Amino acid sequence: MKLTIERLGHLGDAIAQGPEGPIFIPGMLPGEEVEGTLAGGRLTDVRILTPSVMRVKPPCPHAKSCGGCLMQHAADDFVAEWKLGIVRGALAGQGLDAPVRGIKASPPQSRRRATLAARRTKSGALIGFHARGSDVIIPVPNCQLLHPDLMAALPGLEALVKIGGSRTQELTCTVTRSAAGPDVVVMGGKPLDGQLQLELARVVEAHGIARLTWGDEVVALRANPVQRMGPSTVVPPPGAFLQATEHGETSLLAAVSEALGPQKRIVDLFAGCGTFALPLAQEAEVHAVEGDSAMTGALDKAARQASGLKKVTVEARDLFRRPLEPDEFKSVTGVVIDPPRAGAEAQMGPLVQSGVPVIAMVSCNPITFARDAKVLLAGGYVLDWIQVVDQFRWSSHVELVGRFSRPHMQR
The missing domain is CATH 2.40.50.140 (Nucleic acid-binding proteins)
Known part of the structure; x- marks a missing residue:
């Protein structure tokens, strides 16, 4: 046919x-x-x-077999316009329109965090990405997606799998680049006992792994896996959310800062470990709200140890079940909100009622962004512009920042 x-x-x-x-x-x-x-x-x-x-010819030799990238066969200009079209289509689906700026795409070999599949084999260990729509693991020794520091961590991951894996159980290895070396979380490995913990610790030392978390337990800490956020150094809890590339984080932060402009007091909703809160605190007081208490603890510690920041307060709170109420935005001049893929539907109503003059909404899902944006626009806000960011190169994922303002709002 x-x-x-x-x-x-x-x-x-x-x-x-x-x-x-x-x-x-x-x-x-x-x-x-x-x-x-x-x-x-x-x-x-x-x-x-x-x-x-x-x-175009795919830049990676694994493109045909590996399921980690979907769009290496297309020119960069085509992929950029396709992703901009995804955002415009999501807006149109809600009857919305807004100026969509160009796209800021992270370069190849810039992913600083990845989750790899692994399995112990008869001759050693197999580690890589799944083939598309399959549980077959494809090794990726020449991956053009991952940062060279993550590629350099593969021998250490293989050593961990040989010791703590099995030939019948697949492991997942999440590895994050940090200033002190790879930060590794392994799930699905053998149960810990004294001997296994000792052997894992030896691998950590031999391969320069900063921190190893086995299941839910930190089993070895050679050095704190610090991440820089503004003037602060943060030690995220194991497996904590982190933007996929440094370029992507910088692009999102630049758009958020431009959207907010000069502010006196900012609320950062779904604040994570402080991606936006800590840099913004150089110029404004920030109240950071996040559902994960381990992440708010890391943010709070980083803020207290940094110099040159204005007042930073943190609150561990489930914003899906208990969104901030309108009166809790009293004296707030700007809001940053960066929800997960499900969006922040429960928070939109109170945000509208609060009348905060400007909102910078970050999203990794244009569909839920458009849904939530419609609530803000119905409540009197204007969607001034959208900046699209592509830090998941060669994938279908799209991220964006939207600026919402409320004209003539009296506070």
């Missing part, structure tokens, strides 16, 4: 119109003519008859 690709879906699959409806074909681009065998709404054994001018 011959088909012509019409468009890409929001997850990156190409879509063509078949005799009985849409057909999904991974790895293709709009305008391409392809031929293959139709099987249950998908085309298999695909052959490209007419390639797109936007098709």
Whole structure:
């Protein structure tokens, strides 16, 4: 069967119109003519008859087998416009429109955090990403996504898997780049006993791992895995949220700072370990609210140890179940809100009622961003602009910052 690709879906699959409806074909681009065998709404054994001018040679040798990247076959300009289109489409789905600025994309080999699959084998250890739609682990010794420091950590991860893994149980290894070396969390390993802990500690020393968390227990701490946030150094709890690339974090922070402008008192909702709160505290008082008490503890400690910050207060609070109420925004001049993918639907109503003059909303999900934005706009706010950030290169993920203001609001 011959088909012509019409468009890409929001997850990156190409879509063509078949005799009985849409057909999904991974790895293709709009305008391409392809031929293959139709099987249950998908085309298999695909052959490209007419390639797109936007098709490029994937920069990574693992691109065809590894499921870590979906869009290496497309030119950067195409991917950028596709991701901007995802944001515009999400807004249109809620009947909204706003100026969408260009995209700021993180460079190759810049991911500072990754979760890898691993398994002990007869001859050693297997570690990498899953093949797309499969539990098969694909080794990625020449990965063009991960930061060189993460690539250098792979031998240490393999050593941990050889000692603490099994041939029947898959492990997940989350590794984060830090100033003191890799910060590693391993899940699914053998139960800890004295001998295993001793052997793991030896691997930590031999491979320069800063901290090793096995399951829920920190089993070795060679050095604090510090992260710099503004003028502060933070020691995040194991597995804590961190922006995927330094470039992405810098881009998001720049957009948030521009959106807020000069402020006296800021509330940072879903503050994490202080990605925005600590840099913003150089110019304004900040109250940081986060549901994870371990993260608020790390933020508070970093703020107390830093110099040159204005007053920083923290609060551990589940904003899904107990959002901040309107009267709790008294004297607040600006808000930063950076919810997880589910968005912050429960917080939108109180935010509207609070009348805070300016809001910088950060989002990793354009769909829930648009839903929540609609509530703010219905309450009198204006969506001034959106800055799109792509720190998950070659994937379907999109992040953004939106600036909301309330014209003529009297406080």
